[in-house]
Amino acid sequence: MAVKVVVLDYDGTLVDSNRLKYEAYFRVFPETPENRKRIKAILDRIYELSRYTILAEIIREIEGLRDGPELGSRVAAAAEAYNDLVMEIAINCPEIPGARDLLEQLKERKIPTFLSSNTPEKYLDEIIRGRGWKGYFTALYGYPRKKADTVRMLLEREKLAPEELLVVGDGNSDRLAATENRTLFLPVSGGKLPLNKILNLLAGKSPC
DSSP: OOOOEEEEOOBTTTBSOHHHHHHHHHHHSOOOHHHHHHHHHHHHHHTTSOHHHHHHHHHHHHHOOOSSHHHHHHHHHHHHHHHHHHHHHHHHSOBOTTHHHHHHHHHHTTOOEEEEEEEEHHHHHHHHHHTTOGGGOSEEEEETSOHHHHHHHHHHHTTOOGGGEEEEESSHHHHHHHHHHTOEEEEOBTTBOOHHHHHHHHTTSOOO
C-alpha cells in the first residue's frame, strides 16, 4: 500500500539546527562553568521537551525558584530571549542534504505534507515563510501539540490506514508518534535524509 500522507519533523530532519539551538540555551543565562555544567545535565535529560519546560527546569536549578508566579515570569522572559536567538537560526541555518529535493518530490506527487515540530506553533509560519517553504506544506503543527496527538488527528481526519501515513524525523518523539499510532517511520540519523526509502514508500514499494 502506497503512502498517502507524510509528516515531517523540522530541526535535524529538514534543517541542520539542533547543535545551534542546543548552544542557544547556554547563551540565555550567565556563562559560568557551573551554569554550563548544570544546563548540560538538564539538556542531556530532557532536550526533546518544549523550550518552556527546559527553561523552567534550568531556572529552578540555577536560581532556586519554586513553581509560582515569579517562576512563570522568569520563564516567559527567558523564553523570549531564547526565541530571539533561535528564530534566525531556524530560518537561516543550512538545510539537511536532500531536504528541498524531498519537498519538491512530495509537491510534484501531490502528497499532503505536514510539519510536526516541538517548536511553538505560533513561530512555525514565520520560520517556514522565511525559508521560502510555505508552498510545500499542507499545515504546520507545533507545541503545545504533542506529535503523537498530531499523527492521531491526521489519521482520523484524512481517513487513513496507519500504513498510509509516514513519519520522518530524527528524534525519539517522532519515533514514538509513529509507534503509538502504528504508522510507518523512517529515521534521519547522522544528518542523512532517507530520500530513496521515502520515494519507494510513496510508490508502494519496500523502503529497502
